Amino acid sequence: xxxxxxxxxxxxxxxxxxxxxxxxxxxxxxxxxxxxxxxxxxxxxxxxxxxxxxxxxxxxxxxxxxxxxxxxxxxxxxxxxxxxxxxxxxxxxxxxxxxxxxxxxxxxxxxxxxxxxxxxxxxxxxxxxxxxxxxxxxxxxxxxxxxxxxxxxxxxxxxxxxxxxxxxxxxxxxxxxxxxxxxxxxxxxxxxxxxxxxxxxxxxxxxxxxxxxxxxxxxxxxxxxxxxxxxxxxxxxxxxxxxxxxxxxxxxxxxxxxxxxxxxxxxxxxxxxxxxxxxxx
Numbered sequence: 688x689x690x691x692x693x694x695x696x697x698x699x700x701x702x703x704x705x706x707x708x709x710x711x712x713x714x715x716x717x718x719x720x721x722x723x724x725x726x727x728x729x730x731x732x733x734x735x736x737x738x739x740x741x742x743x744x745x746x747x748x749x750x751x752x753x754x755x756x757x758x759x760x761x762x763x764x765x766x767x768x769x770x771x772x773x774x775x776x777x778x779x780x781x782x783x784x785x786x787x788x789x790x791x792x793x794x795x796x797x798x799x800x801x802x803x804x805x806x807x808x809x810x811x812x813x814x815x816x817x818x819x820x821x822x823x824x825x826x827x828x829x830x831x832x833x834x835x836x837x838x839x840x841x842x843x844x845x846x847x848x849x850x851x852x853x854x855x856x857x858x859x860x861x862x863x864x865x866x867x868x869x870x871x872x873x874x875x876x877x878x879x880x881x882x883x884x885x886x887x888x889x890x891x892x893x894x895x896x897x898x899x900x901x902x903x904x905x906x907x908x909x910x911x912x913x914x915x916x917x918x919x920x921x922x923x924x925x926x927x928x929x930x931x932x933x934x935x936x937x938x939x940x941x942x943x944x945x946x947x948x949x950x951x952x953x954x955x956x957x958x959x960x961x962x963x964x965x966x967x968x
Contacts, residue, residue, distance in 0.1 A: 717949010725954035747808035768846035770893030784888035785843035795836035891919025
């Protein structure tokens, strides 16, 4: 496995990983919205071994659950909406941090004016401004696609996803909003977008809230990711794992580097944990 030399805690094999947070797009899910069967099988084995596996994602809760539901995996907890909506192992809500209403108004108005693609997420679903995928595409009940936001303001809004390049001139304006955190994330095909949450809500605070509620130590926690939005949870995990296609700053902060997203990286990490005796049972 690639990456920096193993940290001392891994060399001594001192404890089991009991909580694993996995980024979805670009990490578990690769190009073409593809999930490697080896990774799904590894998640199933981890769950069976007693590891609490949760997606940590910019997606809202229902979208975060979809890959696991389709695979029949017993995953119900989540660090959703970029950390603003945290769910326990049975899907129960542990933390919720809504965005300032004024910011949601600003995004909706400027998206309509400048024709941005944007998504406003709530604990119950999402409203996306952009082209409809087509009359033959049946959308899930928790997603609505509209050509304009108009006066629509889903509430409570826990995150806003903006499909803008990182060097877009409007990005600085968005980042200057008081009370809002803006971090880069990637789609499964590598497109960069911005995830906007309330200040103080990120994947790191979400992971901390979850492990504290479960009574799991930082040293018993691992996180896997690929982009800037994942760095806060790296800081809250005893073991930080990056997929090979991760951003340079993520690779630099990782303890391990695995295969690319959607190409067996989760299975590779799970096998290494097993070989090191760091899985329960």
